Amino acid sequence: MKKALIPLALSVVLSACATTQSSTQTPAAAAKPDYQVQTPATMRDASGHPTLEQIMSDPQWIARSPQQPFVGADGQVYFWQQRESSELYDLMTVKAGKVAKVADQDRYQHVDGGVWQNGRHAYSYQGNLYLQQQGQVRQLTGTSDSDSDPQFLSDGRIAFQRGNAIYTVDPASGLVRMLASVELKKQPEKLKEAKGYLETEQKKLLQWVDKKYYQDPKAQLAEEDKLQAADPTANPEPFYLGEGRRLVELSLSKDGSKLVVVTENDTPERADKDIMPNYLGRSGEIEVRQVRQRVAEWKPNPQVFTVIDLKTRAKKDLALSDLPGIDKDPLAKVREENRKAGYQVEPFKGPRAVHLIEDWSGHQLPIQWSDDGKLALMLEAEDNKDRWLVTADLKTGGLTTQHHLHDDAWVNYQFNDFGWLKNDSLWYQSEESGYSHLYLKPWGGKAKQLTHGAWEVHDPVLSADEQSIYFKGNVKHPGIYEVYKLDLASDTQTALTDLNGMTDFVLSPDNKELVLTHSKVLSPPELYSLNTSGGTPKQLTHTVSKAFEDSPWIAPKIVAIPSSHTQQPIYAKIYLPKNFDPAKHYPAVVFNHGAGYLQEVDMGWSDYFREFMFNSMLASQGYVVMDMDYRASEGYGRDWRTAIYRQMGTPEVQDLKDGVNYMASKYGVDKSRVGTYGGSYGGFLTFMSLYTAPDLFKAGAALRPVADWANYNAPYTANILNLPGNDPIAYHRSSPIYFAKNLQSQLLIMSGILDDNVFFQDSVRMVQHLIELHKTNHFSVAPYPVEHHGFRQPSSWLDEYQRIYNLMQQNLK
Secondary structure, eight states, X not given: OOOOOOOSSOOOOOOOOOOSSOOSSOOBOOOEXXXXXXXXXXXXXXXXXXXXXHHTSOXXXXXOOOEEEEEOTTSOEEEEEEOTTSSOEEEEEEETTEEEEOOGGGGGGSOOOSEEETTEEEEEETTEEEEEETTEEEEOOOSSSOEEEEEEOXXXXXXXXXXXXXXXXXXXXXXXXXXXXXXXXXXXXXXXXOOHHHHHHHHHXXXXXXXXXIIHHHHHHXXXXXXXHHOTTSOOOOEEOOSSEEEEEEEEOTTSSEEEXXXXXXXXXXXXXXXXXXXXXXXXXXXEEEOOOOGGGOOOOOEEEEEEETTTOOEEEOOGGXXXXXXXXXXXXXXXXXXXXXXXXXXXXXXXXXXXXXXXXXXXXXXXXOTTSOEEEEEEETTSSEEEEEEEOTTTOOEEEEEEEEOSSOOOSSOOOEEEOXXXXXXXXXXXXXXXXEEEEOTTSOOEEOOOSSSOEEEEEEOTTSSEEEEEXXXXXXXXXXXXXXXXXXXXXXXXXXXXXXXXXXXOTTSSEEEEEEEOSSOOOEEEEEETTOOOOEEOOOOBOHHHHTSOOOXXXXXXXXXXXXXXXXXXXXXXXXXXXXXXXXXXXXXXXXXXXXXXXXSSOOSOHHHHHHHHHHHHTTOEEEEEOOTTOTTSOHHHHHTTTTOTTHHHHHHHHHHHHHHHHHHOEEEEEEEEEEETHHHHHHHHHHHHSTTTOXXXXXXXXXXXXXXXXXXXXXHHHOOTTTOHHHHHHHOGGGGGGGOOSEEEEEEETTOTTTTHHHHHHHHHHHHHTTOGGGEEEXXXXXXXXXXXXXXXXXXXXXXXXXXXXXXXX
């Protein structure tokens, strides 16, 4: 049975941040919703600031912000919104100046995604295919199968994927036909030949045996093949690609004549031993849950790229040997360094495994066809040191590298968008200048850089007429993201917004409108509309509660802290007490954001909305609070991102030292009364700072922390530290558990027992190690039995942050 596409737990985008600039664009007033924005009673302390219990309560008290906006075929703006006091979401629309819920029975008519062509919209909804045209919606398929990935073919048909097969549907007649299917097994032996001595002699000696078992079947098979070839209604024979493979991707050319099939070895992605216990399951017994594989046990899985001519049925594997540098070992010096240090390392075995680029932003497929049938792919080495933008010779399988990006550290898992223009030029993103920028490569010509500067291009979208590329960028300040339009003919870049905050965008299908998701310091995300030709944005939603708006939040200021290790400053948020007196001495708390590669210090609404409110509360009680984009953070270019290569925890702690010294010199912070806290990567940094710089913080709270990177996942960790079998030095240098003996301050460790991202086992191992190191008087532990990596229960959030608050009060005040 198909599952209905009802969002049950869309990621909450509520967060908090601060700005130091005001907008030069003043949006028009918001549309009025048909529902009333609820203003719940707010728990406040004596100063009027929301209490910790209020801060950690269900975030709906802040806002029910719009999520995943899009413009429908009718030109109206749609978005998802969490239902009041529920985990369920409703589809909402903005129409005639009002926000209203879309009726459940009408949802199938308003679906994001799919493909557009000349006013036609083909999309998949609940596993069936639909066509929207001239204001009418037609259902094209309706089976128990799941139909996905529609595309318009050059002859007007719509192709789509069903399982391991490609089908087409003719919108005029409604006829659905199989175009091609892939079988991941050996091709069956249709005609069995005689085998062995007895069988061979039997065939030679007895005419009846020869006729019945060999000649008649051969004639029957020939007749069937002839009828199959002559019958225009027959389904094509499957393409057999061998045993032991699994399908990764299917990609059909725009004329429907060629198919790219990407496969890999069908090896298990986890082992039976990769499990964790659930103590509070439904059964009342200890339940076992499957979890991911660890990087220490991960092995490369090379992909094979097969081009199939659907007319001639010819198959050809792409020649990955044509990729420049594929046979070279980028870790040769690293292996030698480890060998000299006495470690046994795995020898290099070339050529390196290759796979489709895995862009974590998920904007587009890494296989792109031009209108005239040219094939381009974005490939990467499994070690993520090389990225190739290639075009393929569909007859020979030969590859021509149009662009090669090498990074001694790792190629970013963002900034990998690319595509064709009708003149056979390729546009693409690259960090080769040190920052993510746009490039244009004419067919047979030299690439040209289109955007320039010490800032980053995010989320590029090519206009339908291929004259422009829209993108988000932090051009005027690392923490301000506006929307820009790049004219490809003149290389002219125009700012379409000047809102001074965080602004994301969605381009309407007719390319006439931008739907903006914009936020500021104390303002959660709201939707705005803007004509692509320019003008003033019009606010579409107003979802924040009056209780939140009326609260006396302390907005952080954004500062550029001089670095003692780099030319670039370290951007940070500083929260100051309301009646800050530079003559006084203050305790301080440092919050460390998670993920590593994430930008927290911007002028929009942060993903860390609870931490923002907690930091504001601390400041209201006399603390100075710092929230830093240490090296490794997003938004500051390639060198800032890769500073942690093979040394996670070293540059970041250096930056934290600079931050503490800055607060001491500028804001009267008493360096003997500074604490720190953070979750995930931020918890890891709590460990590393307390262990490797014992005098820096008097107390620290490590939430869901990484203790040993060998236990984390491969896609993230292997980028930064290589593999444990290749580079044990990097893992020993970067894993807190190897430095725990230096703990002198007070440490609080808090983890969810059901955490399937950073395993609870990491905290268990760290605790046992601290016990063996006789650190009894220096640490405490709080496990959370029902929580995963991202906590869900308000009671857990409250307990966790009450403990952090108590830790700071007891050690810093």
